[in-house]
Amino acid sequence: MSSDNNKLSLDSIRDSLIRQEDTIIFNLIERIKYPLNSTLYKQPSSSSWNISGSLFHCLFQETEALQSKVGRYLSPEENPFFPDNLPASIIPPSKSTHILHPAAESVNVNEKILDVYIKQLLPLFCTEADEEGNFATTASCDIQLLQALSRRIHYGKFVAEVKFRDCTDQYKPLILAKDSDALMKLLTFEAVEEMVKKRVAKKAMTFGQQVTLNIDDSTKEVKYKVDPSLVSRLYDEWIMPLTKLVEVEYLLRRLD
């Protein structure tokens, strides 16, 4: 119970979101070691592979099924990308009190995340090439990164819940009027967003540097493993807008 109350303070939510930035940047750096490997995400042209959908789609779906058996999707922080026909968990659900409104389960923007990831993010961050020998490792980096992005974005449910509880009187009329635009405006704090963009760029510089023991290397031109300005853009154009979309979707169902 105390850990649930704890989870509901805006401070602990903020701490978790900040920590998740590190996870996303680590996973991003690891993914872009490999080139785009676009064959992974394409419908196979030859029927010899004997799979439906892309290689990545198959692998991701089967990975989720495996993780579902170990209870991944019992956690309110986790949202599946392929929610249909997931096998049941062999671990019983823990008896924690639910802090989110039951409608939270129906808020899932993973289809959008996956689409943006394959069509926009990968081409932006990766060099164009195919390295067949690294398809499997590339795909497992993708899965880790997508799951980290999804967790971060769907954390918007917790953000929305705590904001709703803190200012119910402000949110209630907008929810009843189904006024998405006004809700979005109420949830937007430009100064905070600017700070996030600066912080993630700084993290990209810190985590993406080449660490050596030579002191005189510090005078050399620094080459980062990931472009810090692109990490800012990732937050600005995709992560933060999608998080707010989750918040609005959640709030619209909050009084159901």
Next chain:
Amino acid sequence: MSSDNNKLSLDSIRDSLIRQEDTIIFNLIERIKYPLNSTLYKQPSSSSWNISGSLFHCLFQETEALQSKVGRYLSPEENPFFPDNLPASIIPPSKSTHILHPAAESVNVNEKILDVYIKQLLPLFCTEADEEGNFATTASCDIQLLQALSRRIHYGKFVAEVKFRDCTDQYKPLILAKDSDALMKLLTFEAVEEMVKKRVAKKAMTFGQQVTLNIDDSTKEVKYKVDPSLVSRLYDEWIMPLTKLVEVEYLLRRLD
């Protein structure tokens, strides 16, 4: 062909080993966000789970089977933890020339790595607790980290091959005499090992710091996400000795 020759220069091998340090430290930081979760690695006491072996064992084995289908183990850099009954790859093997001696395939110390990991490393790095809700995410961090450790340690095959080619006259008599101790001595460079230990500690400090935008935070006591001295120890006591074990095992079979 050029990339194969490239792989065989000691410089490119060293670059890869250095880059793999970052991967290992990122994955280590991510794993130890979670507590030990020892239930994952234990034989289940209740038969209700209906699995043989530990939950982690099952999940890891099924993950490898999945990745094998996408060709993970066609790469000479990848070695399975559960090599028996792996499904065939649906991707055909690429036609790269083989740079390692065919005996390389029989060198696999993953059983040792897994044993050390569960019995020694996890208790050293993790806080003692069970968080049932995070079993699935913990296990997927474990798998990423174990695969990174395994790749790094089995890279010893490439190190040994290039050393053998560069100084065949020195190695040949020791191999013929099956003199493991002399081979181990010939492969050991204490000054290099000291440098690696220092570098990985510096990386742990860099990647494990809390990055904030506040400038005055630099005067505060720094708290790292992973203890840099433990990362040094990880290399000193486990990664480097196991790599040299791989090198010796490979060399002993090099003239077969």
